[in-house]
Amino acid sequence: GDTVLEAVGLTKHFPVRGGLLRARRHLHAVDDVNVVLRRGHVTAMVGESGSGKSTVARLLAQLHPRTSGEIRLHGEPVSVRSGRSFRAYCRRVQMVFQDPFASLNPVHTIRYHLTRALRIHGRMGKDDTALEELLARVQLSPASRYLDKFPHELSGGQRQRVAIARALAADPEALLADEPVSMLDVSIRLGVLNLLRDLKDRLDLAILYITHDIASARYFADEVLVMYAGQVVEGGDSETVTQNAAHPYTRLLIASAPDPDRIAGKAAREEEVKGEPPSLIDPPPGCRFHPRCPLAMPRCRTQAPPRLPVGDQDGHWAACWLYAAEGAG
Numbered sequence: 001g002d003t004v005l006e007a008v009g010l011t012k013h014f015p016v017r018g019g020l021l022r023a024r025r026h027l028h029a030v031d032d033v034n035v036v037l038r039r040g041h042v043t044a045m046v047g048e049s050g051s052g053k054s055t056v057a058r059l060l061a062q063l064h065p066r067t068s069g070e071i072r073l074h075g076e077p078v079s080v081r082s083g084r085s086f087r088a089y090c091r092r093v094q095m096v097f098q099d100p101f102a103s104l105n106p107v108h109t110i111r112y113h114l115t116r117a118l119r120i121h122g123r124m125g126k127d128d129t130a131l132e133e134l135l136a137r138v139q140l141s142p143a144s145r146y147l148d149k150f151p152h153e154l155s156g157g158q159r160q161r162v163a164i165a166r167a168l169a170a171d172p173e174a175l176l177a178d179e180p181v182s183m184l185d186v187s188i189r190l191g192v193l194n195l196l197r198d199l200k201d202r203l204d205l206a207i208l209y210i211t212h213d214i215a216s217a218r219y220f221a222d223e224v225l226v227m228y229a230g231q232v233v234e235g236g237d238s239e240t241v242t243q244n245a246a247h248p249y250t251r252l253l254i255a256s257a258p259d260p261d262r263i264a265g266k267a268a269r270e271e272e273v274k275g276e277p278p279s280l281i282d283p284p285p286g287c288r289f290h291p292r293c294p295l296a297m298p299r300c301r302t303q304a305p306p307r308l309p310v311g312d313q314d315g316h317w318a319a320c321w322l323y324a325a326e327g328a329g
């Protein structure tokens with residue numbers, strides 16, 4: 001589909017103090033990440049805790065200034081974090097957070113939250129029609145049952161639906177969903193993912209779906225990006241990445257996933273990703289996965305692997321020396 005939002009070389013280094021003499025150093029939370037969000041298309045970003053997924057979402061939502069890299073909306077670079085084009089950007093790119101409780105104000109009703117969002121975007125009419133439409137979109141109907149309730153009077157799934165409705169009040173083109181179901185009861189996760197999929201199809205939304213759970217990425221996403229220690233280490237269409245994982249980290253991630261029946265991989269549960277992710281403070285050169293990689297070679301310790309094409313699937317790549325052409329280097 002058409003590209004809505006694109007980030008190239010997205011990088012975020014947080015200044016931190018540490019070590020001897022509490023010297024000023026940099027935590028490389030996100031390093032040289034490329035992401036493309038397309039109309040009617042879900043891009044999943046998968047990786048363990050601390051790999052930089054939320055930072056990518058926050059950079060795309062312009063909640064953090066970036067250290068370097070470019071963000072483009074419909075091909076136009078987005079630079080300044082203020083002014084009219086910034087406000088237009090914020091309308092078109094909406095975020096859905098992990099914890100719907102934290103993102104809804106407990107002292108206000110659902111009506112208040114949604115009315116406010118509609119007003120900000122100039123979409124609130126004289127009666128409740130727009131509110132009813134929004135709630136119907138997220139399958140909360142009749143609206144009268146929900147509008148005058150407070151967040152704590154709803155279930156977790158209903159609250160997340162309200163948070164999604166609030167994002168939709170802006171009539172966005174892209175949704176950045178940061179672990180939108182991970183705080184919800186396992187039994188209702190699928191319902192919320194199916195709702196997002198339905199909205200994507202009906203509203204032609206571009207969705208970034210952030211998750212720890214590679215099985216849900218396979219189910220829900222068209223494309224999967226695997227994050228490790230602030231970098232994307234593998235990318236491709238979701239079927240290929242989950243069925244024919246190329247990067248040693250992706251393979252271990254799949255093998256250690258909690259529900260082996262939902263994912264391929266005979267070695268499921270027999271292996272886990274051993275060791276700790278590297279420190280992101282002034283990380284060493286080379287492949288960031290090399291201390292944990294069962295296939296590490298000498299060059300992996302000193303040279304960072306480039307993104308290399310894998311197999312014959314268009315667009316499948318891995319940042320791993322295993323895929324360098326024979327004899328090169």
Ligand code: ATP
Pocket residue numbers: 014027028029047048049050051052053054055056212280
């Ligand atoms: P999780 O799965 O636990 O949500 P994540 O993949 O979303 O993890 P991030 O929250 O993006 O990871 O964090 C990436 C790294 O950046 C972590 O080492 C984190 O401690 C660091 N980090 C995030 N925000 C800040 C900040 N404001 N200042 C300093 N370091 C930060």
Ligand code: SF4
Pocket residue numbers: 247248249287288289290291293294295296297300305319320321322
């Ligand atoms: Fe392992 Fe080397 Fe590939 Fe890194 S580049 S994942 S260390 S084989």
Ligand code: MG
Pocket residue numbers: 053054055178
């Ligand atoms: Mg996160």
